[in-house]
Amino acid sequence: MSHTLGAREAQKQQTRRALLDAGLRLLENQSLSSLGLREVTREVGVAPAGFYRHFRDMGDLGVALVAESLGSLHAMIRAILAEQDDAEEVIAHSVRLIALHVRDHRPHIRFIARERHGGVQAVREAIAAELSLFADEVAEALGTQPVAQGWSPEDVHMLAELYVDRMLTTAIAFMEAPADDTAAEEGITQRARKELYLIHLGRRHWLDT
Amino acid sequence: MSHTLGAREAQKQQTRRALLDAGLRLLENQSLSSLGLREVTREVGVAPAGFYRHFRDMGDLGVALVAESLGSLHAMIRAILAEQDDAEEVIAHSVRLIALHVRDHRPHIRFIARERHGGVQAVREAIAAELSLFADEVAEALGTQPVAQGWSPEDVHMLAELYVDRMLTTAIAFMEAPADDTAAEEGITQRARKELYLIHLGRRHWLDT
DNA sequence: TCATCCAGTAAACAGCTGTTCGCCGAGTTG
DNA sequence: CAACTCGGCGAACAGCTGTTTACTGGATGA
Missing domain, CATH: 1.10.357.10 (Tetracycline Repressor, domain 2)
Incomplete structure (x- = not known):
């Protein structure tokens, strides 16, 4: 599936990756249950509300x-x-x-x-x-x-x-x-x-x- | 040490125990790095500032x-x-x-x-x-x-x-x-x-x- | 070309957080 | 009895949190 993903979808996946990477980076010194949504979006440089476009x-x-x-x-x-x-x-x-x-x-x-x-x-x-x-x-x-x-x-x-x-x-x-x-x-x-x-x-x- | 501890010290230890017990109870569904100081004192029925009398x-x-x-x-x-x-x-x-x-x-x-x-x-x-x-x-x-x-x-x-x-x-x-x-x-x-x-x-x- | 979609935005919300301060009053000590 | 110690209190502080809302503007598809 998704052989040729449009530029639109490609950029979405890129942001998603950035969120995952930022999360993993921030989890080096804390655990998931104390990791904040704003903390992650701030690290990526994305508005807090944007988080919900990727994760519940x-x-x-x-x-x-x-x-x-x-x-x-x-x-x-x-x-x-x-x-x-x-x-x-x-x-x-x-x-x-x-x-x-x-x-x-x-x-x-x-x-x-x-x-x-x-x-x-x-x-x-x-x-x-x-x-x-x-x-x-x-x-x-x-x-x-x-x-x-x-x-x-x-x-x-x-x-x-x-x-x-x-x-x-x-x-x-x-x-x-x-x-x-x-x-x-x-x-x-x-x-x-x-x-x-x-x-x-x-x-x-x-x-x- | 502390064979006969005064009523003062005894009550302090009692509060300390209550804090530890409350902490352990609250940690059933979260991890330590997300456990709040106020959360613990609230559970015990003690003012937030009282926490510092027992733990840094x-x-x-x-x-x-x-x-x-x-x-x-x-x-x-x-x-x-x-x-x-x-x-x-x-x-x-x-x-x-x-x-x-x-x-x-x-x-x-x-x-x-x-x-x-x-x-x-x-x-x-x-x-x-x-x-x-x-x-x-x-x-x-x-x-x-x-x-x-x-x-x-x-x-x-x-x-x-x-x-x-x-x-x-x-x-x-x-x-x-x-x-x-x-x-x-x-x-x-x-x-x-x-x-x-x-x-x-x-x-x-x-x-x- | 034009209507539609939708990832990302900015602002506002109520509610929470850790920490500091001065104060009270019961327990302790001389 | 008087002086002192110190555990606990209430209030105030700035700063943070997750979530909702209406929006913009570039990619998408007919």
Whole structure:
């Protein structure tokens, strides 16, 4: 849809983008439920009333940011799941991918971390729904792997949720590290690898009785 | 200190408690950075100016809530660490303890979940510091266990952080479940046990090379 | 070309916010 | 009993908030 959007629609989308970007920028030091409509429009250089041409309210803008933030993560997860090397290689590569993703999308990750349990219900629910989809996707991928033979579907899903949770936690750890503190990043990388490897070991011995 | 506190000081503490309680109550549906000073004093029935007799600002009140929220968790963690049964018993008991704790302190857990990555720096730092202490405590307890022989201190600490993180995640899951949905609680219990057991398996085989 | 659409505007609205001030009066102290 | 301390009060401050209203003027489509 909207192959060739008129100049009219194009400018509207541009303003919308500016609003989303300004919101994300302002959310670096506060949470969504304290972010003001006027604050955002002022940052963009638009009249307050103009906000309503794009969003019903701040929660609405928040939900849009969720889709944007977790949409890009989706691609990353698919890339990780496509791996077929041995465990340690997959783990190392995954952690590296997460670090790169955070480097390029730090404000988005901060937003997700902050609003996952934040004060705006609609946003919480949007994040929970997306993360649930991630878990389903990971579970499906895990199910096809030979290591998962003999596993009950519930156990596979439990493992998928554990992986998703660890990935998000690792991403948040990278996000909280100072902008170019390579030593801190290295420490986080090491710990994340060990955690994932420990889980991998548990996974190997899950059916040992 | 303060064995026998005068009637004057006693009433002051009572007002302080009322402010903290009102704050916690109001934080059920919003985050700290959007909680207003007047909102809190109105809820208590105190003049706005009275707030400053107890707290410098809202961040200050938030830090007080952190100490209160994680202080009670401290006792719970000590109880869990004192266990000496076999793994499955310890796990089952731990998860049961967490569920009970959340039942009795739901608003506190909600507060920690919401503000751990929230918009108020001082509160984020207070929570991070307390959780770091938890991890140290768990690491020390793990170090004395026979299973940990041959482990490097870094690996022990990684495992401790993983445990603390899982406990908090489980607590948050219980907190988010509807108030008396026993089916949901049972599901969370099952999953938490499996996760912890999987980590336990990984732990047993950590030194297998 | 001309009527229609609609993103963005400026102004006004009532209502809220944090913070400061001087004051009161009960609890404490000597 | 007198002097003092100090938690809580009421009023006032400037400044901010979300939302509605009627409007303008450039892109759109017949």
